[in-house]
Amino acid sequence: MSINGFSKLSKEEKIEWLATQHFSNPEDGIATLKKYWNSDLQLQNLHDEFIENTISNYYLPIGIAPNFLINGKTYTIPMAIEESSVVAAASKAAKFWAKRGGFTAQVIDTEKIGQVHFNFYGAFNKLELLFDTYKSRFFEDTLHITQNMQKRSGGIIDIQLLNQSHKLPNYYQLHATFNTVDSMGANFINTCLEQFAKTLVALAEQETSFTEEEKNIQIIMSILSNYVPNCLVRAKVSCPVEDLADKKISNPQEYAEKFVNAVKIAEVETYRAVTHNKGIMNGVDAVVIATGNDFRAIEAGAHAYAAKNGMYSSLSHASVENGIFTFWMDIPLALGTVGGLTSLHPMVKIALEILGKPNAKELMEIIAVAGLAQNFAALNSLTTTGIQQGHMKMHLMNILNQFEATETEKKKAIKHFETETVTHAGVVRFLENLRK
Numbered sequence: 001m002s003i004n005g006f007s008k009l010s011k012e013e014k015i016e017w018l019a020t021q022h023f024s025n026p027e028d029g030i031a032t033l034k035k036y037w038n039s040d041l042q043l044q045n046l047h048d049e050f051i052e053n054t055i056s057n058y059y060l061p062i063g064i065a066p067n068f069l070i071n072g073k074t075y076t077i078p079m080a081i082e083e084s085s086v087v088a089a090a091s092k093a094a095k096f097w098a099k100r101g102g103f104t105a106q107v108i109d110t111e112k113i114g115q116v117h118f119n120f121y122g123a124f125n126k127l128e129l130l131f132d133t134y135k136s137r138f139f140e141d142t143l144h145i146t147q148n149m150q151k152r153s154g155g156i157i158d159i160q161l162l163n164q165s166h167k168l169p170n171y172y173q174l175h176a177t178f179n180t181v182d183s184m185g186a187n188f189i190n191t192c193l194e195q196f197a198k199t200l201v202a203l204a205e206q207e208t209s210f211t212e213e214e215k216n217i218q219i220i221m222s223i224l225s226n227y228v229p230n231c232l233v234r235a236k237v238s239c240p241v242e243d244l245a246d247k248k249i250s251n252p253q254e255y256a257e258k259f260v261n262a263v264k265i266a267e268v269e270t271y272r273a274v275t276h277n278k279g280i281m282n283g284v285d286a287v288v289i290a291t292g293n294d295f296r297a298i299e300a301g302a303h304a305y306a307a308k309n310g311m312y313s314s315l316s317h318a319s320v321e322n323g324i325f326t327f328w329m330d331i332p333l334a335l336g337t338v339g340g341l342t343s344l345h346p347m348v349k350i351a352l353e354i355l356g357k358p359n360a361k362e363l364m365e366i367i368a369v370a371g372l373a374q375n376f377a378a379l380n381s382l383t384t385t386g387i388q389q390g391h392m393k394m395h396l397m398n399i400l401n402q403f404e405a406t407e408t409e410k411k412k413a414i415k416h417f418e419t420e421t422v423t424h425a426g427v428v429r430f431l432e433n434l435r436k
């Protein structure tokens with residue numbers, strides 16, 4: 001059933017409407033929604049105001065993966081994620097590599113991008129001359145927006161006029177690059193772009209050498225790009241092959257070769273690459289969410305980067321050369337540690353504190369490492385025991401909760417499945433026997 005003016009209703013009224021329209025048991029539905037309200041009214045209000053039409057809160061667990069040695073410093077990494085095995089896998093990978101020199105990470109560049117897309121009906125060389133003559137106007141007209149950013153050593157890096165009319169008739173662009181320092185910078189970039197658009201329209205209107213058609217520039221849109229191939233960070237682990245030896249790795253040479261092979265498959269095979277990169281994003285997104293960053297932007301940018309050569313491929317790479325095993329990844333990460341949710345959401349503040357209040361560059365390094373660690377953990381399981389062993393062990397608790405197992409039943413089940421393969425049917429059978 002549709003409704004007019006829903007956003008104007010109070011929260012109680014919204015829930016009331018929802019309950020009568022959508023819940024088979026309105027009382028239970030309302031009770032569930034309210035159970036997730038926070039009793040701290042100020043905190044609840046904060047969350048209510050993040051979005052429109054808030055009816056309740058949606059919890060994700062936040063866990064921590066300790067012992068991450070990155071560039072010689074030990075980090076405890078907060079991860080907000082619902083998938084059972086991710087935090088455990090990250091912790092395991094962190095521990096494994098801490099004994100082998102740890103991770104290294106290095107920011108390659110931090111350039112952000114924004115574009116004004118517009119239509120121009122005339123000769124490109126005339127537009128180009130106008131742009132080149134008045135380019136400084138774009139910087140001057142945005143000074144009131146960029147001043148603060150400039151104080152922090154950021155701002156507009158460059159603006160280019162691009163002829164895109166070979167792609168679409170009459171289509172041109174202002175392609176601008178930015179340094180937004182410790183903020184993700186979306187609002188800053190979009191505000192600058194909207195001013196660029198105004199400046200461009202005004203310049204064309206006033207240009208006496210332009211025909212009436214040329215004076216009439218049509219702005220289509222002004223928006224940042226989430227494709228940031230030059231906002232890039234590299235994470236890496238490396239050690240002599242024989243040092244890979246571990247309780248579970250008795251033949252490190254064979255292990256390393258199989259591992260490299262698994263990465264090469266993801267480099268050449270898109271079906272595998274997507275899952276391989278999904279595993280990387282398990283680690284990346286969990287920290288991106290914990291630190292209040294925009295995981296959709298990060299996802300979109302990372303996957304576009306994975307397809308930069310025309311075929312979707314692995315973000316990570318591995319080699320064994322001269323007896324040295326190396327595993328690394330370059331990933332674009334446009335992140336912020338100031339602005340946005342970072343100063344608003346109490347859990348985000350805590351997450352940043354756990355990380356030692358990093359700046360944006362340091363956070364890029366930490367998150368790239370979390371992604372690489374996750375990828376290492378997944379490939380380690382896939383090429384040795386198989387993924388299900390670890391996955392299902394972690395999933396056991398979910399199945400037990402689904403069947404409302406008591407604490408005693410849980411303890412017995414955990415003990416039993418230490419030596420048995422966890423399957424959904426197996427757990428159900430175990431509970432049924434226990435309850436007979």
Ligand code: MEV
Pocket residue numbers: 083275276277278279280282378379382387
């Ligand atoms: C599951 O969330 C992630 C994996 O499928 C990643 C991979 O296959 O590399 C285990």
